Amino acid sequence: MSEMGLQEQPNGKRSEVPTSNGKKMAMYGGDSAMGAMPAATPPAPPRGQSGKNLVKQGTNNFQRQGTMNSMRSTASMRSTASRRRRRMDNDGDISPSGSQISFGSGMTSAREFRERKRMMKLQEEPKWPDPMMYNPRSLFLMTLKNPFRRACITCIEWKWWDRIVLLLIFLNTVQLGFLYDPFDIPEYRPDRTRADIFTYLGQTFSILFTIECAVKIIALGLIMGPKTYLSEAWNYLDFFIVIIGLLDFLPSSGGGEGESSGGGDVSSLRTLRVLRPLRAITKFPKLRFLIVLLLQCVPMLSNVMGLCCFLFFVFGILGVQLCQGVLRGRCYNFDDGVALDYLCTYGAGKVKCPDNYECLLLAENPGLGNINFDSIGGAMVTIFLVMTMEGWAEILYWIQDAYSESMFIYFVVLIFVGPIFAIQLFLVVISNKYAQTEQSLKGLEVSTVAEGGLEGGGG
Incomplete structure (x- = not known):
């Protein structure tokens, strides 16, 4: 029977291990992860050797084999740890112990990782209210975390908010249309019930508009900051109209006995309530665009x-030189001094005075004295009436009756140069500006869409 050595494997089997002298000795492998060898049975001493030398030689062989197994186990553990570290660096996962985590190139604690993950989640979620749209503080008191200010922001961001305000403006406009009262003293009104109802309605609208203004001021701030209520120029009109509406709550007085006459000034200021329909301008972007x-x-x-003023001045001087005082001509009777009520000519005009009458430039000019060529001011007013194309034919007939039939040339040239040419320049300028603005807005929209597409493609 040959001498054989058996080594126990990790699965419980035994294997033979050769010794240095060519023999095989029995070795027992343990289940340790380090591959450490348990104590093996001493080999049988060969013939011709002393037992002491054989024991020493077997011990040396056993130590060398254990050292080699230990080195291989250490290298295997280092390789496994390196692979696990690379996998954790790529996945950002927590180590099996649960106390350390590999994030990027460094190791941090699990608590810091959870905090970092929570912060990343908060950054991904949209913030409300948006700090880019609202100032950090409103009226130096309320921050974005203030519950009352957040409630006001919720109101102004509600899609029905502007629609309700427009409805209130429309109803208030209707109420103002029915508010005419010919009696200044409330006690002498024939129908006090109807007037009182409209008065209370007006005060109700004033309260609602004041609440709307206050909510916007609380949500946006008043004036200090880039996104405040008065940072937009259109809100100055709203704010002024709201302040005027508060005059409804001041007592009015007809100036009677024992009463102050200061109520008349308040009543005159109350007429500014007719500006309330102008608030609708701020609610329609197209209308605002046209006004801008x-x-x-x-x-x-x-x-x-x-250019128009220059034309007025040139034609006015020409009219004064030709027709000064001619529209004052009336036919006066020599005997009783009675004047006829129609124009007459003092020169080459069409209308001649009858016998025993003389055309004198003593009467008043037509149009309550406003239509005349007696001075440069009156001539420019008359030319302006002609340029409006309203009643210009009647003025032409007066001049032909009083001065000369050839004055139609003056009026024809004035109409071609004025209403047909100069006045149309206003429409040309406005239409060109409108076309330029529309083109610039379209170009801005196209560039915005293109930038959005590039950002989306890059993402």
């Missing part, structure tokens, strides 16, 4: 206005 467009056209329209 007209304001932007003012510099260019000033040039056209200068």
Whole structure:
């Protein structure tokens, strides 16, 4: 029977391990992860050798084999740890112990990882209220976390908020249309019930508009900051109208006996309530666009206005030189001094005075004295009436009756140069500005869409 050594494997089997002298000795492998060898049975001493030498040689072989197994086990553990570390660096997972985590290139605690994950989640979620749309503080007191301010922000962001305000403006406009009262003293009104109802309705609308203004001021702030209520120019009109509406709560007085006459001044200020329908301008973007467009056209329209004034002045001087005082002519009787009520000519006009009458320039000018060519001011007013194309034919007939039939040339040239040419320049300027603004807005929309597409594609 040959000498064989058996080594126990991790699965419980035994294997033979050769010794240095060519023999095989029995070795027992343990179940340790380090591959440590348990104590093996001593090999049988070969013939011709002493027992002491054989024991020493077997011990040396056993130590070398255990050292090699230990080195292989250590290398295997290092390789496994390296693979696990790379996998944790890629996945950001928690280590089996649960106390450490690999995040990027460093190791941090699980608590810090949970905090970082919570912060990332908060950054991904949309913040409300948006700090980019609202100032950090309103009226120096309320922050964005204030529950009352958050409630006001919820109100103004509600989609029905502006619609309800428009409905109130419409109803208030109707109420103002039925508010006419010919009696200044409330005690002498024939129908006090109807008047009182409309008065209470007006006060109710004033309260509602004041509440709307207060909610916006609390949500946005008043004036200090870039996103406040008065940072938008259109809100100045709203704020002024709301302040005027508060005059409804002041007592009015007819100036009777024992009463103050200061109520008349308040009543005159109350007429400014008719400005309330103008609040609708701030609610319609298209209407606001047109008004802004007209304001932007003012510099260019000033040039056209200068041209029109120059035409007024030139034709006015010409009219004064030709027709000064002719519209005052009336036929006066020599005997009794009675004047006829129609124009007459002092020169080459169409209308001649009858016998025993003389055309004298003593009467009043037509149009309560406003239509005349007696001075440059009156001539420019008359030319303005002609340029409006309203009643200009009657003025032409008066001049033909009083001065000459050939004055139609003056009026024809004035109409071609004025209403047909100069006045149309206003429409040309406004239409060109409108086209330029529309083109710029379309270009801005196209560029915005293109930038959004590039950002989406890059993402």
